[in-house]
Amino acid sequence: MPEGDTVWLTAQRLHTALAGQVLTRSDLRVPRFATADLTGRTVLDVTPRGKHLLTRVEGGLTLHSHLRMDGSWQVYGSGERWRGGPTHQIRAILGNAAHTAVGYRLPVLELLRTADEEQAVGHLGPDLLGPDWDADIAVCNLLADPARPLGEALLDQRNLAGIGNVYKSELAFLARVTPWLPVGELPAGITERLMITAHRLLEANKHSFDRRTTANTAAPTGGRRPGPRLHVYGREGMPCLRCGTLIRKADQGDGSRERPTYWCPRCQTGPTS
Missing domain, CATH: 1.10.8.50 (Helicase, Ruva Protein; domain 3)
Known part of the structure; x- marks a missing residue:
């Protein structure tokens, strides 16, 4: 399971690629939400909450995802080859004119009302990288x-x-x-x-990303x-x-x-x- 800092950075990359842009492609490949279509809506923000990701979309909707052990979100530029895994492992696609975010092997993927986000993350304690840290x-x-x-x-x-x-x-x-x-x-x-x-x-x-350091590796000369x-x-x-x-x-x-x-x-x- 990824650490909170990995999820935080994933959220920042998704936010940079999607926030403020109108979705031109939306594909949620889980049975419960397979017919949901977010195209034409603007992505408002992508916010991490502990190890959860909340992608908020115009119209009061939030796409909630969790990476757990094997999941990942990859961001690709227009025309860039997708390299995150085979097609059958894709669970979500969110795209705009410049970028496409692809969610691979996501064990948790649900679309809920933004007003109901607490149902997904309300059980969490203070977030080490969030504004609620205490x-x-x-x-x-x-x-x-x-x-x-x-x-x-x-x-x-x-x-x-x-x-x-x-x-x-x-x-x-x-x-x-x-x-x-x-x-x-x-x-x-x-x-x-x-x-x-x-x-x-x-x-x-x-x-x-993938260069986590906890040991003291600072050299005397910088x-x-x-x-x-x-x-x-x-x-x-x-x-x-x-x-x-x-x-x-x-x-x-x-x-x-x-x-x-x-x-x-x-x-x-x-x-x-």
């Missing part, structure tokens, strides 16, 4: 279930919106605790600092020095950047889905399952 509310949400493992609590979009597997693992590393440590056992002040760090990291990475961009995520069997111990990987989940989790067994304290 670290205090996020902390209260996390601590409401003190027995819940940190990793699961961070992934629960009802607590705060925008964190996925990458930031879950990276934030636990930066806090020097394992993702399995119950939230209520975090050292004093750590939860508050985690929220500050989460917001800072997503803000810093929201313009960098710019970036070569090396890992992440502390632990995706680095199973590689040495920890802090202590040299080999990074470990295990699945973590609440029973509905297992999530790959990375940690350093020396730098991070707490249970590991």
